[in-house]
Amino acid sequence: MSPEARTTLDDQVAALRAFRDERDWSRFHTPKDLACAISVEAAELLDAFRWSGPDTGVAGREDKVREEFADVMIYCLYLADAIGEDPAALIADKLALNEGRYPADKSRGSAAKYTEL
Amino acid sequence: MSPEARTTLDDQVAALRAFRDERDWSRFHTPKDLACAISVEAAELLDAFRWSGPDTGVAGREDKVREEFADVMIYCLYLADAIGEDPAALIADKLALNEGRYPADKSRGSAAKYTEL
Amino acid sequence: MSPEARTTLDDQVAALRAFRDERDWSRFHTPKDLACAISVEAAELLDAFRWSGPDTGVAGREDKVREEFADVMIYCLYLADAIGEDPAALIADKLALNEGRYPADKSRGSAAKYTEL
Amino acid sequence: MSPEARTTLDDQVAALRAFRDERDWSRFHTPKDLACAISVEAAELLDAFRWSGPDTGVAGREDKVREEFADVMIYCLYLADAIGEDPAALIADKLALNEGRYPADKSRGSAAKYTEL
Numbered sequence: 360m361s362p363e364a365r366t367t368l369d370d371q372v373a374a375l376r377a378f379r380d381e382r383d384w385s386r387f388h389t390p391k392d393l394a395c396a397i398s399v400e401a402a403e404l405l406d407a408f409r410w411s412g413p414d415t416g417v418a419g420r421e422d423k424v425r426e427e428f429a430d431v432m433i434y435c436l437y438l439a440d441a442i443g444e445d446p447a448a449l450i451a452d453k454l455a456l457n458e459g460r461y462p463a464d465k466s467r468g469s470a471a472k473y474t475e476l
Numbered sequence: 477m478s479p480e481a482r483t484t485l486d487d488q489v490a491a492l493r494a495f496r497d498e499r500d501w502s503r504f505h506t507p508k509d510l511a512c513a514i515s516v517e518a519a520e521l522l523d524a525f526r527w528s529g530p531d532t533g534v535a536g537r538e539d540k541v542r543e544e545f546a547d548v549m550i551y552c553l554y555l556a557d558a559i560g561e562d563p564a565a566l567i568a569d570k571l572a573l574n575e576g577r578y579p580a581d582k583s584r585g586s587a588a589k590y591t592e593l
Numbered sequence: 594m595s596p597e598a599r600t601t602l603d604d605q606v607a608a609l610r611a612f613r614d615e616r617d618w619s620r621f622h623t624p625k626d627l628a629c630a631i632s633v634e635a636a637e638l639l640d641a642f643r644w645s646g647p648d649t650g651v652a653g654r655e656d657k658v659r660e661e662f663a664d665v666m667i668y669c670l671y672l673a674d675a676i677g678e679d680p681a682a683l684i685a686d687k688l689a690l691n692e693g694r695y696p697a698d699k700s701r702g703s704a705a706k707y708t709e710l
Numbered sequence: 711m712s713p714e715a716r717t718t719l720d721d722q723v724a725a726l727r728a729f730r731d732e733r734d735w736s737r738f739h740t741p742k743d744l745a746c747a748i749s750v751e752a753a754e755l756l757d758a759f760r761w762s763g764p765d766t767g768v769a770g771r772e773d774k775v776r777e778e779f780a781d782v783m784i785y786c787l788y789l790a791d792a793i794g795e796d797p798a799a800l801i802a803d804k805l806a807l808n809e810g811r812y813p814a815d816k817s818r819g820s821a822a823k824y825t826e827l
Binding site: 504506509512513515516518519520522523525526527528529 | 738740743746747749750752753754756757759760761762763
Binding site: 367371374378381382383384386387389390392394397400402404405407411414415416417421425426428429430431432433435436438441442444446447450451452454457458461466467468469470 | 484485488492495498499504507508509511515517519521522524525528531532534538541542543546548549550552556558563564566567568569571573574575580583584586587
């Protein structure tokens, strides 16, 4: 197991907080502007695939994908911090909700939304 | 410390993988379509703030923000899994890159991009 | 009335087609990739407002807004062309639909979605 | 030529303004919130293609694409109106800029960005 693999989200959030606070950036981190930032970074990630046509893979665009992926995650963790939520708990809650919405036997192999199952 | 706080990203990825594989959904999880999904979920998060004007806070929209936040994170973790990357390592790498791009003394209190510092 | 004001969407689409075809770019213009491009350009437009906090105005960011606005519109017009639709007709159809969904007396001064009126 | 084909952007903007003002919605139409709305609608358009894999076409998703396309265009036209710009002029200006950035002989058949030509 790599050292990173044992890192908890809390450890990462602590490092991100230190980075932010050394720069006095929490003044910019309103929930609305963080939501904007997440959308902007998600689009930069998507941009790695622009004009790729039927090629849905990552080959040839790994570096951009890695970097933009991290930006989306980082702003997500800042948003959770700004609103006082535990990101791991929010993920666990949503996964539990999805377990109910998407019974395995009804949704197997189907991309249908739960409202259409 | 809450039990979630001690959860590693690896534990969460394992739960997400089990959920996905019980439904045979990895067939849909191409990097390009996961990047699309992240953008769509990021926009649903942003939608919580639509028409909020100068109100940049989360009050009154906590539930939608929590749920859409989790969706963005979940698809990010599926993307990292689909491309064989450790999400914690990618975040740590990007934070190290940003430490170099944004020296604390030059970027304190400034929202300028590193190319404009 | 300025000359531009009398330009029809058809005239603009004709100019955009000429630009595209001189560069043999229609090969890239699949509906899916154009939808990706519209999302990416919309995010670049949104990026003009990143970290603006309660300031919801355009002052100080006019140039970026003008340019990114045009990019969104241009890719929209290319998408309409790629799928063989008249953009003006689609807008008129949606406006007619919204007239029914949002009766003026029920929706006046309210940002509620039609499903919640 | 269909009647819509002869409609100018000005005619459409006039109809959109009447719809907006009958509902007293200009109070919501700040540039920042319109930019948010454009991103959200662009993502709803993109959502029509989620999980489509290598299928980059519009077949089977025409209705959703038509409707979400119109939403993106409508909010774009509201943004141009909110900032006092002529949308046709902005498109023409950007097309002229792109003519210079992408010389036909250098960019033919290439998806490279102008900074990489």
